[in-house]
Amino acid sequence: MFAIDQYAYTSRLRPVHPGEKLAFALVTMVICLASVSPAAPLAVLLIMTGAVLFRAGIPWRFYLKLMTLPLSFLIIGVLTVAVSISTGPPPPLLSGRTLGGITIGFTAASLQLAVLLFVKSLGAVSCLYFLSLTTPMVEVISLLRRFKVPALFVELMSLIYRFIFVIMETAEKMYVAQSSRWGYASIKTAYISLGQLVANLFGKSYHRSQALFTALQSRCYNGDLRVLETPRAPSRSNIMLIAAVDLFLAVLALYTGGGLIARIHP
Structure with missing residues (x-):
């Protein structure tokens, strides 16, 4: 998070x-x-x-x-x-x-x-x-639903927001793995490691996103993500x-x- x-x-x-x-x-x-x-x-x-x-x-x-x-x-x-x-x-x-x-x-x-x-x-x-x-983002998405924003836009916004965490987590793990092998010990190795990180990030993130989507489908995902909302009075x-x-x-x-x-x- x-x-x-x-x-x-x-x-x-x-x-x-x-x-x-x-x-x-x-x-x-x-x-x-x-x-x-x-x-x-x-x-x-x-x-x-x-x-x-x-x-x-x-x-x-x-x-x-x-x-x-x-x-x-x-x-x-x-x-x-x-x-x-x-x-x-x-x-x-x-x-x-x-x-x-x-x-x-x-x-x-x-x-x-x-x-x-x-x-x-x-x-x-x-x-x-x-x-x-x-x-929190879930409350903003809930407001958009109340304002009758198109469901496709809201769902894309929600999924993209969740996939951001997937990309960040994947990049952090790859960076830690490279650092533990002295991948950023010098400027030359840092550039090489950064290029490898960027090149491999898309593939690993895509694999993780597919696993996340499979997990959503196993929980009866039908294109509509619903979260528990706490009622609040203005x-x-x-x-x-x-x-x-x-x-x-x-x-x-x-x-x-x-x-x-x-x-x-x-």
């Missing part, structure tokens, strides 16, 4: 109705992505981080580790937006150089856009982490708190940048 799933099952927000957590995460993410100023995404990031750390009781070291995972992709993406390249008349640059008729540098507009995309991405990621760290106080927080974020987004209205009426 992934550490994320372990924390989802032991979170202090586990007893909360999953629909409330799903609605809070999705609505807050929409507000974060619709904002045209960094104030609302920063507020979303702070609120979600506080909810995960102090309300759900997730260790801050683990949460910080999760937040650093997408940073490499974000930094690369933000740099491509921040750097301005021009072959015509050079734009007003804050810093840059012209080489062979090509001007490369940073403008105020490109830096503002890069900062906005960066905080938007972190805010949206924090919303997803809030949902995944407080709501909380009026939680709904009011969610509405108040999202209303605050929406007002902040509109006040600081105009939100989507600024795109329609510049």
